Amino acid sequence: MASIIRLTGFLLLLGLPLSVAGASADSPYLAELVRHAAAAGLAERREWQTLLHYRSTPDGASVTSDADDPRFFLAPNGKTNPSAELAATLAAFFSADPVGGDPQPAQCAFIARYHWLETELAFDHRRLPPQPCARFQHWSHELDAVAATLVFASAYLNNPASLFGHTLLRLDRRGQTEATRLLAYTINYAADATHSHVLMYAIDGVTGGFTGQFAIQPYYQLVQTYSDLESRDLWEYQLNLNPRQLQRLLEHVWELRGIQFDYYFFRENCAWQLLTLLEAAEPTLHLSDEFLLWTLPADTIRRLSRQPGLVETATARPARTTRINRRYAALTNTERRLARRLPNDPAVATEPEFRRLAPARQALLLDLALDERQRQNAHKATASVEPPPDELVYELLTTRHRLPVAAAFVALEPYATRPDAGHASRRLGVSLGQRDGTGFVALTARASYHDLLEPDAGYTSDAQIELLSLALRHYPNQGGLQLDRLTLLDITSLPPLNTLAPRSAWQIHAGWAPYPKPVCLTCTAFNLSGGLGLAAETGWPWRTVWFGWPGLEFDYGSIFTGDYRAGLGVTVGALLQPAASWKIMAGATWLDYRMGETGTALRTVVQQNLALDRNLALRMEWRSLEGTPEFEMGLHVYF
Structure with a gap:
């Protein structure tokens, strides 16, 4: 009873009754909801704790949220007080004022919180009218996600932030095939290091000097960066999420758009944040608890693989350089001499030495030349300037099209094998x-x-x-x-x-x-x-x-x-x-x-x-x- 009185007093301090955008909040109903939430202990429930990214402090006496952006909280002390944040969230649901990282009414800005509290407290829609949230519905329709796949990019030694690999989530679309999966969207968490001095880069990364954010990006863009430019093999782990879990995941990602976290190379990094996303989608999971000091992407893959029923299949996507090297290693000495010339001189395909090869071997050399040519072009491109059309690629494609046979088989196995192995x-x-x-x-x-x-x-x-x-x-x-x-x-x-x-x-x-x-x-x-x-x-x-x-x-x-x-x-x-x-x-x-x-x-x-x-x-x-x-x-x- 004492906790109910304290929560009711907190609501009065918020200035209730509220009057927002011409609509008056139902103060008695709000107080009733707060009493019911306190009686049910909703602020201590894991569903609420995962949505707010709360975890115990080192001494275990209290909790604090991993989120470091004040826009993520509706109570002044919401980062460390789950009860106050829950009460403030309920109050905000009666308002049309814009809040959150992407300002909009609270019911839409924090839609995962709204739907969970609506289920637990059985909102009376006559007294708390629901907002339409058209922007979320449009976003969700555009994603059209029916499954989620965790993608692991192997270690990249030229970037300190990626020394141990990188993980992201791909949202697989309805009707997606092997040929169209590049068009899917991804959930990617990364640091913003644009303002870091080169000499301070490592120090900022270790001490949390960077900010990190979740972003929704097309998968093909990340494949171009990780696989084509940085020569990193990818492993794709399909996750076994049911429709309810996937919907909750999407709703929570919507809440996190634009929200900033302090980024740490060794713990609160991409791998850590994806574990917390999965915990928000299914609160019974306890994935991040064992990573106390550091979180390495490969270790999180092994942790997910140990979780019964969570990972279904694993598929490799070899980097472009891997495909080039595997094909080149399968060539004879004569074929290698031709392969070194062909990317820069398509006329090699008309020479007698090339013509004497079996058609399947000719096709293999042309596929290799196209990959090598595209690798060179990828490194010439910049963020703001696309390279001009490559006439040599056009000539190689034309020659390959005139050769209607499959290339000789070469096993294009990634050099970086499954991290969970x-x-x-x-x-x-x-x-x-x-x-x-x-x-x-x-x-x-x-x-x-x-x-x-x-x-x-x-x-x-x-x-x-x-x-x-x-x-x-x-x-x-x-x-x-x-x-x-x-x-x-x-x-x-x-x-x-x-x-x-x-x-x-x-x-x-x-x-x-x-x-x-x-x-x-x-x-x-x-x-x-x-x-x-x-x-x-x-x-x-x-x-x-x-x-x-x-x-x-x-x-x-x-x-x-x-x-x-x-x-x-x-x-x-x-x-x-x-x-x-x-x-x-x-x-x-x-x-x-x-x-x-x-x-x-x-x-x-x-x-x-x-x-x-x-x-x-x-x-x-x-x-x-x-x-x-x-x-x-x-x-x-x-x-």
Whole structure:
């Protein structure tokens, strides 16, 4: 009873009775609705909590909303007070004043709230007349959605916000086919980084300096960006949502248009927000609760796949570059010579060497040339200027049309396999080893994500992204735990050289690394290094990626003369894969320090990783750290 009195008093503070746009609010009926809502505990119900994006504060004493836009709330303290927000929402339903991110009457601006409260409180439409909400009806009709598909775009190493992939929702239209799904609309959550300085980009992303918003965009536009421009393979997961859940999802997305959230790279990002959307559509789902510190798109895909009955099918959409590389790899040496010339010279198709090919092989080369030509044109286009019509594309299309046969079959499998098929991104490990004859026990932990030695299943092959990786060691004669290494960020990309669409290999590392000295076996220093070069692939006796690059290195620590050293270096190595679950890597780095403490240094390493199960692996490493030998063997567990 006390809560009912408090809510009624709150309504009086709102200035009831209300008179808006010539229509008087039914104050007694409003007070009655508030009393019924309080008696039923609607403000504490999960349906209300998910629609307002409430979640418990760290101490569990109260709640706060993830939404950071005051236009999303109708009560002054609505961000932290579900009861006050519910009472203010009921009051606003009697008004025609525009509210929300896309201003309109409250019944339409917050239509999911309205329909849920209408069901729970059985509104008397004579005393609370419903608004027509024609704009929502038109929007919903245009979408014509009958199903939803979660789309995962694989990691994109050239953009910090997409290092771990990206997720979005596609709204599948009535009567949609394989040929027309590009015309569907999507729900995409992204950060607005247009006003961020390049030097502040990472800091803003980590600290919530960006704002994020939901946007409705045609699927073909996002495919052009992610698949064609950024060469990211896509995986499409059809969700099993019933009509009621899908309608509630659409109504809630309508409420969120124009509403701003603080965007964080590692937690409140695209993957997190899509989980909260699905929770609003079906409040019995508890998908986001387990992501307390960071939310990686691949981890959310694995979480959705574990939810019984939620994911139906998974379909791959290989990137244009994937299609080019797969077709090019299937060609003979003669065909490759023709393929390199054909995109820029359609007359190659009239040469005797081309004509001698079987028609299906000719069709394969023409399809490859068209993909390569369109890839080049996509990179020439800008947001404001479309490239002029490409006459070479027209000639290639004409030649292909005159060849009425299917191209020779090539399996166009994405390089980034299903994310839910891979190991979990977090890792713990324990190992034993020796450094310069002294034994140690090591404990390791990694926040995320994947390294070159781990199986490729579920991840982009020949790529490494490690974030916050820690190694502590215990040497019996020294006591306690000693820091061996702390990696803040380590990214390595080894795309094998392709003469048709070449890409560089590169590496960057930032963190503390071991620099043992004769008088200091456990010394560490901060290291910042990077390099740019090439990688090449061979297939005998096993698949092997050879790599090498020149680079720069900067080390900072009290163990160096003047506390630092900096110089040039050269790295070479090979990554071998005898089996899908077994990888071996050997490498060497020669360094010539010209600033600070001068001199030369050589580091060598041989590592192997054997996956015993999806989330269990045996790791062995041998290193020579500037003359100090080291061996280590242990187990890694992923979770």
